[in-house]
Amino acid sequence: SFAKLLELKAQLGGDEGKHQFTLKTAKGTRDYNPKQMAIREKVFNTIIGCFKRHGAETIDTPVFELKETLTGKYGEDSKLIYDLKDQGGELLSLRYDLTVPFARYLAMNKISNIKRYHIAKVYRRDNPAMTRGRYREFYQCDFDIAGQYDPMIPDAECLKIVHEILSELELGDFRIKVNDRRILDGMFAVCGVPDDKFRTICSTVDKLDKMSWEDVRSEMVKEKGLSEEAADQIGQYVSMQGGKDLAERLLQDAKMSQSKQACAGLTDMKLLFSYLELFQVTDKVVFDLSLARGLDYYTGVIYEAILTQNGPAPEAGEKGEEGVSVGSVAGGGRYDGLVGMFDPKGRKVPCVGVSIGIERVFSILEQKAEASAEKVRTTETQVMVASAQKNLLEERLKLTAELWNAGIKAEVMYKKNPKLLSQLQHCEDSGIPLVAILGEQELKDGVVKLRDVHSREEADVLRAELVEEIKKRIADV
Amino acid sequence: SFAKLLELKAQLGGDEGKHQFTLKTAKGTRDYNPKQMAIREKVFNTIIGCFKRHGAETIDTPVFELKETLTGKYGEDSKLIYDLKDQGGELLSLRYDLTVPFARYLAMNKISNIKRYHIAKVYRRDNPAMTRGRYREFYQCDFDIAGQYDPMIPDAECLKIVHEILSELELGDFRIKVNDRRILDGMFAVCGVPDDKFRTICSTVDKLDKMSWEDVRSEMVKEKGLSEEAADQIGQYVSMQGGKDLAERLLQDAKMSQSKQACAGLTDMKLLFSYLELFQVTDKVVFDLSLARGLDYYTGVIYEAILTQNGPAPEAGEKGEEGVSVGSVAGGGRYDGLVGMFDPKGRKVPCVGVSIGIERVFSILEQKAEASAEKVRTTETQVMVASAQKNLLEERLKLTAELWNAGIKAEVMYKKNPKLLSQLQHCEDSGIPLVAILGEQELKDGVVKLRDVHSREEADVLRAELVEEIKKRIADV
Incomplete structure (x- = not known):
């Protein structure tokens, strides 16, 4: 039987005895990605x-x-x-x-x-x-x-x-x-x-x-x-x-x-x-x-x-x-x-x-x-909370929680100091339409820079008006 | 074992040998109603x-x-x-x-x-x-x-x-x-x-x-x-x-x-x-x-x-x-x-x-x-297509299909001549808010009598405007 063959193969060693053959789903079944x-x-x-x-x-x-x-x-x-x-x-x-x-x-x-x-x-x-x-x-x-x-x-x-x-x-x-x-x-x-x-x-x-x-x-x-x-x-x-x-x-x-x-x-x-x-x-x-x-x-x-x-x-x-x-x-x-x-x-x-x-x-x-040329989105994220400068993890987490609590679908990178480019790239890859960018200046001014990923247009939005503005932008899409 | 006991019980007859005991779900499992x-x-x-x-x-x-x-x-x-x-x-x-x-x-x-x-x-x-x-x-x-x-x-x-x-x-x-x-x-x-x-x-x-x-x-x-x-x-x-x-x-x-x-x-x-x-x-x-x-x-x-x-x-x-x-x-x-x-x-x-x-x-x-006093609805039906008179099954089916095709959630009774009361009762029981009532007169006039189950108010609606009227009423609820 196949099981015996595998057992034999395992006994013969190779790959430090690691059971490579287990890496499959049962016959006739599949995962859904x-x-x-x-x-x-x-x-x-x-x-x-x-x-x-x-x-x-x-x-x-x-x-x-x-x-x-x-x-x-x-x-x-x-x-x-x-x-x-x-x-x-x-x-x-x-x-x-x-x-x-x-x-x-x-x-x-x-x-x-x-x-x-x-x-x-x-x-x-x-x-x-x-x-x-x-x-x-x-x-x-x-x-x-x-x-x-x-x-x-x-x-x-x-x-x-x-x-x-x-x-x-x-x-x-x-x-x-x-x-x-x-x-x-x-x-x-x-x-x-x-x-x-x-x-x-x-x-x-x-x-x-x-x-x-x-x-x-x-x-x-x-x-x-x-x-x-x-x-x-x-x-x-x-x-x-x-x-x-x-x-x-x-x-x-x-x-x-x-x-x-x-x-x-x-x-x-x-x-x-x-x-x-x-x-x-x-x-x-x-x-x-x-x-x-x-x-x-x-x-x-x-x-x-x-x-x-x-x-x-x-x-x-x-x-x-x-x-x-x-x-x-x-x-x-x-x-x-x-x-x-x-x-x-x-x-x-x-x-x-x-x-x-x-x-x-x-x-x-x-x-x-x-x-089809059209990309299938696998998430529904509406906005990515990003920063262009270092040492703003805490501010990003705080803003992200504010958005979650307001019912906005938001993501934030799990890195202390991610590059702006990699944050934007993630939006391109997964079809996230908006980025909320925080920086020292924005924090001082009480605003957030809201960027449209597709058009690349950016505009400062008052922090108190951010949730409404995101909702408006999403409804317009 | 339990299986043997059941076999014995079956052999001993009783209930014409019918396997009553099978009428259960497996231990530790349940159906969801x-x-x-x-x-x-x-x-x-x-x-x-x-x-x-x-x-x-x-x-x-x-x-x-x-x-x-x-x-x-x-x-x-x-x-x-x-x-x-x-x-x-x-x-x-x-x-x-x-x-x-x-x-x-x-x-x-x-x-x-x-x-x-x-x-x-x-x-x-x-x-x-x-x-x-x-x-x-x-x-x-x-x-x-x-x-x-x-x-x-x-x-x-x-x-x-x-x-x-x-x-x-x-x-x-x-x-x-x-x-x-x-x-x-x-x-x-x-x-x-x-x-x-x-x-x-x-x-x-x-x-x-x-x-x-x-x-x-x-x-x-x-x-x-x-x-x-x-x-x-x-x-x-x-x-x-x-x-x-x-x-x-x-x-x-x-x-x-x-x-x-x-x-x-x-x-x-x-x-x-x-x-x-x-x-x-x-x-x-x-x-x-x-x-x-x-x-x-x-x-x-x-x-x-x-x-x-x-x-x-x-x-x-x-x-x-x-x-x-x-x-x-x-x-x-x-x-x-x-x-x-x-x-x-x-x-x-x-x-x-x-x-x-x-x-x-x-x-x-x-x-x-x-x-809680509030009833849990188990369907989302918006309108029941009913009639007060006999011999209107075909007209009911035709109207129901029109509503389905327009995206309205509709039900119709699977009886040739159901009583109006039993049709209304079904609405009360399952929380259907509207009834579209057909009769000889309505068919002649090209209208449908639209009844609000809760208020019991009725109004004639032009057949061509029925879908829009239902959508409006549902949105108002």
Whole structure:
């Protein structure tokens, strides 16, 4: 193993036995430096702003849950859950998503309706692909609506939210694929998939965004033992894309219309599109029968948003290539049974939600920032307290404290006698717009020399008026 | 084991085999509900505001680190570290604090100076005391200054920050105890503590805030094998409290002045107090020789802030009782050797920092909010889009989308035909100040009835002017 190799290396000495190899973060994780944090803060503000605009509250849950809370919720993905070591006491696992902890929270607190968002890190022992924004520790931004309501209204709001957020983040064009688990299950039934194979065939269909139809067909037939005939019938359906019209057409489809489940899903799909028209977001939404989503807990509408800027937009009714080159940036759906799995009395709370996967968003915006000439500021400092002469440390500290106490964002160099040039250079480097310069003469005159870093203009300001003058200057920028 | 007991219980049936017992969070952890989150957001805004006012950048690190990154940094507390299960690959542990990851980050990225804050959760398998705000998962808010600077200037800024934050949070009176590891070590040396017992005796002294001097003395003598004479000499010193004057007196102390280390610490203590005077924070700062702090990595100044509202303020030079009843809410110090432990070349980066432990702050502010008549709002919704008549769902959705698109925070009920009363009730419950009411007549007239929830006044507003009118009303509140 790698650990043993390192141990060996350490024993062999070299570098005075210092453990150089420890100088890394865990596999699939990363630090955020101040520039990345500045971008992250902006993205979060946009997303939180949207969630608040829609009247959501927020909650938080612990980063680990009882292991059994997560058991049986994620289907084939369960193997990716991080467990904690048994150090005596409860068996614990790191959360895999925010949805299962949310359902646990609702059941535990007997909450039957809430609109909440939750932004936090989740953990998956997946194969990392960090250049493409796939990590083992990553943020999810979840918005969910729990409660018994009239059909498709909260569902439509979730899609509206995805539309708003992706538009505001200015990531280029995007598309939101929509489908329904009931339509998928009905389709599997009428195509002749045995009941006990629904979930596993669904998992295979879910791979259509990464694999060709031929490979998916082969997995169904060879690995999962589906008949070739059934696979080919599925193949015909999953190539279909459209809007309300497609839902209407499928309701008339000789085979599909035999499934009650499919009809219920298709009728709701029509209703969903009528609400999406009112919300004016149908331009980006496609009803796509190939969308499956891997997770076990969905029971109704499902959706997934992808950025399309890297590939050409697909023709209507044609399976586009965009899924191959561009990752999903949001996904979600309806899960009416999950809370009931936790409730002692099996009491159900219908839920629908969406999760924004922002790691890819961060990557894109980081690349944009790199390419742009505009500098990303990592502090908000408004003024640097400086001096041109020696022995003024105490005066600088006194003035800095005055500014802090007045709510001004101020910095001072931690040197007894810093050079004026190095103080000014720090302002240039970190984008501080103003310098308050103290000297013997200024102290005698009861003034401070206020310098504009950009224009290099200087003006004496009465010490008593300095705070107001700084506030005025900052407001003008 | 508990797990086996549960298994047995499950096998014995009852409640149709449903696992009721899973309905909890892991020991020592808790969820935050929307009200608690509203308070948490306010506290974070205060703290982040202060950190930004002092020109700090921010970073983030993963929640787990390589196990060996944490090894040997925490002394006797290492047993409290959470390990992850070995699922193949690296051995990982949950972070115990934010300081060690920060040092790892600096070494890994070869950063020799930075002023950064980091707000994140840390994990300790400690005995939880949740009613007193002691959890196994809890937030730390860290501010650190790394870099080679003139003595005690960054150290003084850290104390100024503690002073600002505790004042702004309005938690009642507080006190900041200050000491220096060099003074402690010098004191141990002149009192006759053997070199190899410094750290363990230091750990025992650290318990003076929870144990009486008699118990501490007994642990030193009986458990740690210190001579009674040495213990009694320590006892004399650790009862001393004061300010700059105490540092000056100890510099003249016949015994203490024999230690070079102690003298260096005492000289710096004098300098620190002179800067604290310039920052006008000496009213809350006490030089206290009993302050030790448990962590291994401190090398210079150490400090700890406690709230004193529950106990009487101690007289100068008298050991107060406040440490027993009131927990510490902030702590920190100088750790000049930690980064070097990670650097392949042992290159040192001097650091000083402070950590605000806000769980206790949350508890206090939650209790305050409970006691207060003022309701804590958990959403920021400005207007509810409602109707008094049936069959207006589509019109409500259309108007709501218009408001969202204009940046107004708006809610609409997810019902086809909600009662006006239940729509108004929701506004009362959640503090929404305005209702935009649609009816057949309003639609015909191209107006919306805008209702003030508090005053119950209603006025027709032209639909085209609705957004502006709402913005105006909100600004007036």
